[in-house]
Amino acid sequence: MAPKKKEEPKEAPKPKAPEPEPVKIPEFNPTEVVLEFTPEQIEDFKDAFQLFDRTPLNEMKITYGQCGDVIRALGQNPTNAEIMYVLGKPKAEEMATKMLDFDSFLPIHQHICKAKDRGTYEDFVEGLRVFDKLGDGTVMGAELRHVLASLGEKMKEDEVEQLMTNQEDSNGCVNYEAFVKHVMAS
Amino acid sequence: MVVSSSPTGIKNCKCLCVVICSLPAMRAALLIQRWYRQYVARLEMRRRCTWNIFQSIEYAGEQDQIKLYNFFGYLMDHFTPASSERNLISHIFRENNICRNVDWERYFCYKSIEVPELYSGPHLSFPITCSNAAELVEAFKNKQQLHSRYVLQLLGETWRLLRILPNISQISTSHSKEITICGDLHGHLEDLLLVFYKNGLPSSDKPYVFNGDFVDRGKDSLEILLILFSFLLVYPNDVHLNRGNHEDHIVNLRYGFTKEVLGKYRLHGKKILKLLQKIFSWLPLATVIDHKVLVLHGGISDTTDLHLISRVDRHKYVSALRPPKRKRQYRSGMTESDLEDDDPTSKPVDSSRRRVHSLTHSSSTGTRHEVQRRSLQGLNNRVTCSVEEELKERRRQAGLSQSYGDLRNSLANSDSDPDSGELLDSYGDEWKQIVDMLWSDPMPQDGCVPNEVRGGGCYWGPDVTEEVLRRHNLTLLIRSHECKQEGYEFCHNRRVLTIFSASNYYEVGSNRGAYIRMGPDLVPHFIQYQANRATRALTLRQSVGRTERSALRALREKLFAHKSDLISSFQEYDPENTGLISLGHWACAMEAVLRLGLPWRVLRSQLVGDTLDGMLDYQLWFRELAITEPNTELSNASLLETMYKHHSNLETIFRIIDTDNSGLISFEEFRQTWKLLSSHLQTEISDEAISDLAVSIDFNKDGSIDINEFMEAFRLVGGDLLQNEGDPH
Numbered sequence: 001m002a003p004k005k006k007e008e009p010k011e012a013p014k015p016k017a018p019e020p021e022p023v024k025i026p027e028f029n030p031t032e033v034v035l036e037f038t039p040e041q042i043e044d045f046k047d048a049f050q051l052f053d054r055t056p057l058n059e060m061k062i063t064y065g066q067c068g069d070v071i072r073a074l075g076q077n078p079t080n081a082e083i084m085y086v087l088g089k090p091k092a093e094e095m096a097t098k099m100l101d102f103d104s105f106l107p108i109h110q111h112i113c114k115a116k117d118r119g120t121y122e123d124f125v126e127g128l129r130v131f132d133k134l135g136d137g138t139v140m141g142a143e144l145r146h147v148l149a150s151l152g153e154k155m156k157e158d159e160v161e162q163l164m165t166n167q168e169d170s171n172g173c174v175n176y177e178a179f180v181k182h183v184m185a186s
Numbered sequence: 187m188v189v190s191s192s193p194t195g196i197k198n199c200k201c202l203c204v205v206i207c208s209l210p211a212m213r214a215a216l217l218i219q220r221w222y223r224q225y226v227a228r229l230e231m232r233r234r235c236t237w238n239i240f241q242s243i244e245y246a247g248e249q250d251q252i253k254l255y256n257f258f259g260y261l262m263d264h265f266t267p268a269s270s271e272r273n274l275i276s277h278i279f280r281e282n283n284i285c286r287n288v289d290w291e292r293y294f295c296y297k298s299i300e301v302p303e304l305y306s307g308p309h310l311s312f313p314i315t316c317s318n319a320a321e322l323v324e325a326f327k328n329k330q331q332l333h334s335r336y337v338l339q340l341l342g343e344t345w346r347l348l349r350i351l352p353n354i355s356q357i358s359t360s361h362s363k364e365i366t367i368c369g370d371l372h373g374h375l376e377d378l379l380l381v382f383y384k385n386g387l388p389s390s391d392k393p394y395v396f397n398g399d400f401v402d403r404g405k406d407s408l409e410i411l412l413i414l415f416s417f418l419l420v421y422p423n424d425v426h427l428n429r430g431n432h433e434d435h436i437v438n439l440r441y442g443f444t445k446e447v448l449g450k451y452r453l454h455g456k457k458i459l460k461l462l463q464k465i466f467s468w469l470p471l472a473t474v475i476d477h478k479v480l481v482l483h484g485g486i487s488d489t490t491d492l493h494l495i496s497r498v499d500r501h502k503y504v505s506a507l508r509p510p511k512r513k514r515q516y517r518s519g520m521t522e523s524d525l526e527d528d529d530p531t532s533k534p535v536d537s538s539r540r541r542v543h544s545l546t547h548s549s550s551t552g553t554r555h556e557v558q559r560r561s562l563q564g565l566n567n568r569v570t571c572s573v574e575e576e577l578k579e580r581r582r583q584a585g586l587s588q589s590y591g592d593l594r595n596s597l598a599n600s601d602s603d604p605d606s607g608e609l610l611d612s613y614g615d616e617w618k619q620i621v622d623m624l625w626s627d628p629m630p631q632d633g634c635v636p637n638e639v640r641g642g643g644c645y646w647g648p649d650v651t652e653e654v655l656r657r658h659n660l661t662l663l664i665r666s667h668e669c670k671q672e673g674y675e676f677c678h679n680r681r682v683l684t685i686f687s688a689s690n691y692y693e694v695g696s697n698r699g700a701y702i703r704m705g706p707d708l709v710p711h712f713i714q715y716q717a718n719r720a721t722r723a724l725t726l727r728q729s730v731g732r733t734e735r736s737a738l739r740a741l742r743e744k745l746f747a748h749k750s751d752l753i754s755s756f757q758e759y760d761p762e763n764t765g766l767i768s769l770g771h772w773a774c775a776m777e778a779v780l781r782l783g784l785p786w787r788v789l790r791s792q793l794v795g796d797t798l799d800g801m802l803d804y805q806l807w808f809r810e811l812a813i814t815e816p817n818t819e820l821s822n823a824s825l826l827e828t829m830y831k832h833h834s835n836l837e838t839i840f841r842i843i844d845t846d847n848s849g850l851i852s853f854e855e856f857r858q859t860w861k862l863l864s865s866h867l868q869t870e871i872s873d874e875a876i877s878d879l880a881v882s883i884d885f886n887k888d889g890s891i892d893i894n895e896f897m898e899a900f901r902l903v904g905g906d907l908l909q910n911e912g913d914p915h
Contacts, residue, residue, distance in 0.1 A: 073230065079216055130210045
């Protein structure tokens with residue numbers, strides 16, 4: 001417990017009691033990232049970047065909100081939290097207004113590309129097996145939908161719908177190996 | 187991996203009785219979600235690519251059209267009325283206000299047209315009633331055609347009504363009326379029928395605003411017009427039509443409306459088109475709801491002034507692509523009107539204006555037709571050369587032909603050049619306002635710049651929106667003009683709303699259409715739809731895939747049409763003639779030649795098959811593009827290629843030259859078309875090449891060429907590269 005404060009109105013209040021602090025993750029520093037892309041790859045990224053650039057004057061800029069889309073379109077699959085981290089944890093309203101140019105994008109993309117634990121097909125199937133109560137290779141579609149909408153980085157109802165369309169059989173079950181193949185193939 | 191440490195997932199699962207709140211479950215959910223988001227992003231990228239392809243081809247076509255029109259304008263400004271080239275095209279510039287309306291009414295009179303007993307289509311009686319209008323909708327739904335007598339009668343009444351309407355309609359949502367606003371329809375009758383089905387027919391309880399681009403591209407443009415006009419006549423206070431950039435006879439030459447009308451009405455098509463030309467020029471330019479919501483087709487610019495616009499004589503702008511000529515005083519005391527082609531006895535103009543010596547210059551001036559015929563037959567190579575040389579010289583001296591961009595710049599710089607007096611006219615100002623309203627597009631950045639992609643209007647930014655809305659005390663701008671995936675889209679902090687009502691615009695499944703319902707609270711509500719039942723059942727991935735295949739087909743046709751330019755460009759990167767280039771160079775060359783602004787590297791996987799160590803065999807690549815060339819004995823490959831590349835320009839010129847709108851042109855006119863095209867493109871097309879071409883064409887018995895047949899005979903057809911028609915998911 002923190003010691004009681006003396007009557008010193010002008011003094012700033014002492015910091016709160018030492019509850020266990022969460023592990024402090026250092027802020028993302030783009031200058032510390034070493035770019036390992038080849039020039040060919042960079043040209044490829046430029047093209048994709050430009051596709052999301054909606055400036056007719058071709059300023060090679062995208063909004064913060066689009067950054068995750070571009071990285072994913074280029075083949076990575078970060079979580080939203082990872083994206084927010086590399087963007088320097090912007091505020092919600094900044095996502096639509098703050099712009100990112102291509103040079104600032106590269107270290108961000110590099111960091112995501114270097115991250116281990118991308119999740120293989122096996123990881124994916126293992127993950128779904130958690131919900132396979134009968135051990136028969138299927139999960140209940142309804143359960144899966146609920147999980148996706150309420151756990152982790154929650155998906156919206158229409159997103160879940162889009163993902164699950166045509167995946168359930170007449171009993172409402174999803175064969176998850178087929179499901180994983182479906183999601184991983186695009 | 188940065189693990190999300192939020193405990194919310196755990197808190198919310200208390201409704202599930204099985205053990206979900208465990209770390210493996212959390213991790214599994216995150217994994218699936220990550221992969222899902224990647225899946226969506228990749229699909230989005232493919233969709234954008236496809237969209238880009240269609241849109242850039244579409245806008246490049248519009249830009250092409252405007253360039254062609256500017257070229258004609260250039261001919262008009264710098265050549266004598268006796269010049270044959272000018273004569274071929276001058277009629278499209280002819281002012282219509284020389285004749286009185288009474289004379290025109292006589293010309294458009296329907297009374298002499300008999301309706302045969304065998305006619306099974308709808309009969310209209312005037313003044314038209316709402317059951318008549320409803321009958322018309324039913325008839326068109328059943329694929330019937332309205333008799334030309336009724337068409338002319340209906341159009342005549344419409345013309346008369348439009349003449350008394352103001353440039354800007356003011357409407358209100360009082361009496362709790364909800365207003366329905368529709369965007370571009372582009373000849374998609376099924377979409378209009380779907381809107382009526384979902385929303386009800388127009389009536390005094392159900393007012394509608396139709397925001398332009400009713401015609402072109404789709405195949406039922408005329409039926410849409412007839413329906414809209416009939417409801418306009420029945421409910422003139424409750425149906426409002428705004429002019430779009432496609433309500434323009436010059437644009438119609440290229441984008442299919444002219445062809446549609448002539449095809450459906452062989453005998454009276456020409457009259458119908460002429461009457462429509464007037465009607466288009468008399469369409470109101472904008473609608474304002476409750477003094478707060480502005481509805482117009484294209485957009486605005488930083489100079490948009492509604493007070494100015496409400497005062498213009500809008501019908502002078504028969505085509506938005508060119509300002510109307512005003513009577514100007516020349517030093518010799520003559521006025522511009524003396525130079526008009528309608529006056530067969532053109533006097534020679536002040537010699538201080540540079541003139542071209544034409545073959546007919548010194549001969550006596552007969553009627554316009556005689557002059558034309560004489561100059562057509564009398565032309566020989568020498569004169570042709572001098573015309574082309576003269577053109578080159580003029581271009582060099584005068585700079586670019588007068589284009590919208592030039593006008594804008596000169597208005598900005600207030601350059602005064604006595605020879606091009608047009609630029610100083612207040613007409614220039616008015617014209618710019620109108621073009622901006624019909625052609626502009628919004629952009630995310632602040633500012634206002636010329637819309638060079640389309641070739642007309644400007645790109646305007648959020649600051650311009652704020653300023654123009656503020657200046658006029660408005661709260662919302664509703665416009666159309668751009669196709670949107672979901673049928674509608676907000677931008678500029680929700681102060682600009684795009685509404686687009688033609689679903690499946692680029693391809694079946696490419697986009698939904700939408701319309702707006704708006705009540706006294708002026709909050710827009712959207713209803714979306716897609717006109718093809720089959721497409722509704724497609725998943726997003728399937729419809730993206732289908733649209734993508736269509737776009738790639740169109741793109742491959744374009745690539746093939748530019749084959750020789752592309753090969754030259756590739757060869758620049760292959761100095762040792764190995765036949766191979768790197769993929770990076772391939773992308774550069776593609777953009778340099780086609781200039782479509784497409785992401786070639788992203789498209790690479792779709793356009794290029796196998797490569798050897800990242801090197802592409804370009805000749806082989808062309809062979810694998812799977813383009814079917816028309817079966818022809820024509821050996822002149824470059825002429826063939828010009829035909830593929832400039833397919834639309836060629837067709838436009840044909841239709842312009844075909845003054846009696848018969849769909850047929852003579853061989854001489856055919857030759858003149860090529861001469862015009864070659865002047866415009868600044869390339870050489872020899873008489874010999876044209877004769878070779880003529881030999882390969884199947885002439886009609888009377889020695890005329892059917893334009894439609896000709897264009898079809900020389901069309902490239904792209905096949906599907908992939909055999910499978912799409913995956914089940």
